[in-house]
Amino acid sequence: MKRFALWAPLAIFALLFAVVASGLFRPAEKVVRSAMVGKPLPDFALPAMVPGKPGLTSASFRQGRPRLLNVFASWCIPCIAEAPQLMRLKAMGVPIDAIAIRDTAPAIGGFLRRNGDPYERIGSDRASQVQLALGSSGVPETFVIDGRGIVVKQIIGDIRPENVADIVQAVKDAR
Template sequence: MKRWLLWVPLIVFAGLVAVAGSRLIAPPDTVVKSALIGKPLPDFALAPLLPAKPGLDRGDLATGKPRLLNVFASWCVPCIAEAPQLMKLKAAGVQIDAIAIRDTPQAVAAFLARHGDPYARIGSDPQSQVQISIGSSGVPETFVIDGQGRIAAQHIGDIREEDVPKLLKALEDAR
């Protein structure tokens, strides 16, 4: 009987390794989607972050034409990675507005000078209150806003080249 007790720790350890390994191979979906998809944006008004760009409020996003709302920060490495795709979307005629979270005018100006400026408006969200109220849990995130100011779709993470056609389709569907 005592010999079997010697094997118990090894069996428990092997079981833990198997569980951990299965989570690495096929991780669970831990992405948190906004509960506001299909619903109107909450009321908000963000001050301009840069002198040359207007701020952003809910009314700016309900103009009858679909647009993108990008939540970003100058200190966000994936935001750098998505910058070329945002510039492609802008070149394709997409209106893009932004919420800059927990950022400074100097840092955002340097970020835009270095990586391009696709934004028509940039609102400053220093405490991430608007970010949280729209259901965004991180940066970068991009929302497709229909012409009535409703969230039609959400893209979590950086926009990659293969995501551009999907976002263009989502904008077309939001018309």
């Protein structure tokens, strides 16, 4: 018993050391997922981002058909990387709307000219307030919204070619 009492502090120190060291060598790179998955899309109404394309309201996600909601920006480099995948999804008949974060009409216009325009509507979120309401923590992010306006899936980061099939499936399942 005495022996145990003698070594216990060292053992506790070693344990603590191991915990701290493991945190040091394997830093937590945490992706913050939205807690809105499974919940209704928050109400919002965003003005049009570019001339000739309507703005975006939450009501347009309650019309019986699943849609993608893409959160993007002209100043976001991974958004360029995912553009071909969005164009493919559009070609496969998946309707896509977007929220442009803290952007300007000329910058978005240029982005769409360079990278293609898969969007039916683009809302302008000038102060990221709708992005925060969605529980989105960066760009790009994509949400699958079912026909009743419920968020069913969140894709964090750029959509890779290998993610496209999953997204099409999620859209089908949301029907």
